[in-house]
Amino acid sequence: xxxxxxxxxxxxxxxxxxxMAMNAQCKQFAKNTCKADLDPYQHDGxxxxxxxxxxxxxxxxxxxxxxxxxxxxVCGANxxxxxxxxxxxxxxxxxxxxxxxxxxxxxxDFTLESSQQLKIMVxxxxxxxxxxxxxxxxxxxxxxxxxx
Amino acid sequence: xxxxxVLSGRLFLLIFVFLGFILTGCNQSGKRTEGEGSGDFEAxxxxxxxxxxxxxxxxRVFYSLPSPLETAMLIKNAGAEYxxxxxxxxxxxxQYITSKSKALNLGIYSTxxxxxxxxxxxxxxxxxIAAAKEMADGLNILDAINEETIQxxxxxxxxxxxxxxxxxETLMNSSSFLxxxxxxxxxxxxxxxxxxxGLYLATSLVGTAELEGNKLVERIVDQKLSLDIMVKLxxxxxxxxxxxxxxxxxxxxxxxxxxxxxxxxxxxxxEDPETNVTTLKSESSIKITRDVFKxxxxxxxxxxxxxxx
Numbered sequence: 392x393x394x395x396x397x398x399x400x401x402x403x404x405x406x407x408x409x410x411m412a413m414n415a416q417c418k419q420f421a422k423n424t425c426k427a428d429l430d431p432y433q434h435d436g437x438x439x440x441x442x443x444x445x446x447x448x449x450x451x452x453x454x455x456x457x458x459x460x461x462x463x464x465v466c467g468a469n470x471x472x473x474x475x476x477x478x479x480x481x482x483x484x485x486x487x488x489x490x491x492x493x494x495x496x497x498x499x500d501f502t503l504e505s506s507q508q509l510k511i512m513v514x515x516x517x518x519x520x521x522x523x524x525x526x527x528x529x530x531x532x533x534x535x536x537x538x539x
Numbered sequence: 540x541x542x543x544x545v546l547s548g549r550l551f552l553l554i555f556v557f558l559g560f561i562l563t564g565c566n567q568s569g570k571r572t573e574g575e576g577s578g579d580f581e582a583x584x585x586x587x588x589x590x591x592x593x594x595x596x597x598x599r600v601f602y603s604l605p606s607p608l609e610t611a612m613l614i615k616n617a618g619a620e621y622x623x624x625x626x627x628x629x630x631x632x633x634q635y636i637t638s639k640s641k642a643l644n645l646g647i648y649s650t651x652x653x654x655x656x657x658x659x660x661x662x663x664x665x666x667x668i669a670a671a672k673e674m675a676d677g678l679n680i681l682d683a684i685n686e687e688t689i690q691x692x693x694x695x696x697x698x699x700x701x702x703x704x705x706x707x708e709t710l711m712n713s714s715s716f717l718x719x720x721x722x723x724x725x726x727x728x729x730x731x732x733x734x735x736x737g738l739y740l741a742t743s744l745v746g747t748a749e750l751e752g753n754k755l756v757e758r759i760v761d762q763k764l765s766l767d768i769m770v771k772l773x774x775x776x777x778x779x780x781x782x783x784x785x786x787x788x789x790x791x792x793x794x795x796x797x798x799x800x801x802x803x804x805x806x807x808x809x810e811d812p813e814t815n816v817t818t819l820k821s822e823s824s825i826k827i828t829r830d831v832f833k834x835x836x837x838x839x840x841x842x843x844x845x846x847x848x
Contacts, residue, residue, distance in 0.1 A: 418715040426711070433703060436606040436710025438718065441599055452771075453603035454764040456613060457757075457823075460816070480806055487808050487819060500816045505803055505823035506761040508768070532601070536609070538616065 417442060421531035425466035428498070432462040432535025439532045443515045445471065445525035451511045451532050452481065457503050460537040464498045465490075465513055468528030472516045473497075476532075479510040602772035604730045604765060606710050607646060608703070610737030611653035617754040619744045621658035626651040627736070627847045629670040634848070638678060639781040642725050643846045645674035646732025649710060654740060656702045664702060668692055668709075675713055678725065683713040724776035731769065731785050732846060738762060739843040742836040750832055759835070760825045763796040788842045795835045800826040 421440040439451055455461055467474040473495035478488040487509070490496050511532060517525065605613070627647050635641050652667035672684040688709060695701035717726040741759050750756045766789065773786040804822040811818070 415719070418719065421715070422708075422711065433608075433612075434707045434711070435609040436707040436714070437603055437609075438711045438714040439601045439603060440715070443599070447599070449599035449601065451601040451603055452768050454605070454761065454768065456761055459616070482803070483805075485806065487806060488817065500814075501819060502816060503819045503821075505819075505821045506757075506764055507803070507806065507819065507821070508764045534603070536612065538612075 417529035417531070420468060420529045421466070421533065425464050425531040425533045428466070429462055429464055429533060429535035432460070432500075432537045434533060434535050437534065440529055442527055443471075443513075443530045444527040445515050446517045448512065448514045449530070449532075450513070452508065453511070453534070454506060454508045455503055457506045460500070460502045462498055462500050462535040462537070463511060464531075464533045464535070465511070466497055466531045466533070467515065468530070470526050471528040471530070472518055474530055475514045475516055477512045479512060481508045481510050602768045602775075604727075604734060604769055604772065605737070606730070607649035607733035607737070608653045608706055608710060610650055610733060611657050613758050614654065614737060614741050614744070614755070615657045617741075617758045619741065619755050621654070621660065622744065623655070623660070623663060625740055625743050626655070626663070626667070629666045631847060632670050632673045635674065635677070638725065639728065639784070640846070641674045641677045642728040642781065643732035643735075643785070645671060645678065645713070646729040646734070647736040647843075647847060648674060649706070649729075650733040650736040650740070653703075653706055656699065656706060659697075659699060661696045664696065665689075665693065668706075671709070675709075680713050680716050683716060684709045724779035724782040727772050727776065728781050728785050731773070731789065734762075734765075734769070735788075735839065735843050735846065738839045742832075742839050745832075745836075750827060750829065756827065756832070757825060760799055760801065760827055763799055763801060766793050766796055788845075792835070792838055792842070795831065795838055798828075798831045798834075802826075 417440050418438070421438065425440075426434050441449065443449060463476075463478065465474050465476040474497070475495065476490050477486050478499065479486055488499050488501070490499065513530060513532060515528075515530060627644065629648075631644075635644050648667055648671040652664060652671055655663035655667055668684060668689060672689065675683040688705060692702060692705050695705075713729065714726050717723065717729075738759065741755055745753065745755050745759070769789050770786065770793070773782045773789065776782040802824045807820045809818045809820055
């Protein structure tokens with residue numbers, strides 16, 4: 392096989408294996424960083440993580456139950472700026488929490504008097520100035536709950 | 540001849556590269572949906588126009604259902620008791636041959652496992668993790684529950700916190716494996732199986748008790764709030780036959796849930812600066828008649844029976 396052929400095959404092999412390796416890293420990141428920091432709240436076992444690039448947004452819908460104590464954790468890989476997130480009442484779009492007003496705190500602890508369906512909006516901020524090649528990294532959204 | 544070989548080699552490489560791109564796009568968690576940027580966030584730095592346009596048309600959307608562990612926690616915290624007779628017998632595992640039945644019963648056994656462990660039922664916990672492992676292995680979910688997990692659980696069988704953590708970890712392992720391998724539909728079917736089992740346990744445990752002021756009934760009614768999430772989650776896999784049939788079951792339940800009324804007031808946000816815990820204050824009321832509850836219980840039994848038999 393020619394050098395060119397070997398190079399092409401290597402490139403193709405990378406295309407197959409790199410995304411898988413990055414996703415596996417994403418799981419490890421979610422588990423070792425985000426899940427671990429939910430303590431003392433008990434993680435519910437759900438996995439919501441993805442590779443996002445700077446400027447990209449994601450949203451998650453979930454029902455939260457009355458009289459339970461919750462922690463929402465939104466974690467981003469080190470190569471990304473602090474992740475922005477907002478918690479919104481799906482019935483009327485009212486913003487219930489905005490971490491940009493709390494120094495981009497990664498977690499929010501709350502309890503509810505009535506069960507509610509909420510939307511969590513997440514954005515990977517773009518650093519100030521022009522960005523030619525935006526960074527990509529893992530972002531995980533995790534939930535923990537605590538008994539009274 | 541040589542020229543033909545070179546050409547077919549290049550064609551092969553091109554196809555290979557094309558498939559690589561497709562696979563790269565497929566194994567990402569969370570589905571992308573079309574739509575403009577939310578407008579909920581202030582603009583910060585600037586991306587080039589092409590990148591920004593691509594981001595505007597593709598936003599990742601996740602729908603989160605209660606996990607089997609959360610479902611079992613809700614049942615226990617509502618004051619329910621333990622009744623082993625309600626669980627899906629572990630002897631049934633050999634009946635589940637199709638991927639759909641394995642996925643549904645992985646969810647069902649995971650809920651049973653969580654329920655048993657929350658009530659410190661050590662033998663049932665060991666039996667149900669073995670049943671869940673059999674289902675996960677049958678679905679080729681690599682290492683979601685391995686021998687090390689079982690040993691770890693056996694070593695800590697009297698430590699509920701560790702057991703719950705192990706269950707949470709196995710659920711996350713299954714979910715992440717499936718999502719990273721483009722099998723979101725299977726992950727959704729597992730969750731629906733676990734959710735139906737939770738509804739079956741809860742409606743059975745209510746029995747003939749008074750509905751009004753009953754915490755367990757409130758938790759059952761609360762599931763109405765997750766129905767549209769469940770429908771949207773399953774609709775994300777329109778080409779998957781298993782997801783389609785499970786969606787039909789969820790739609791049949793929705794018809795009954797639509798007869799239940801939940802009234803909710805405006806949410807007021809109250810922060811406690813000392814504990815850093817926020818309370819979302821609001822008033823709500825529910826209305827469910829005995830007939831509607833009976834219809835719901837009966838439909839849940841019918842669906843669950845079709846899943847475990």
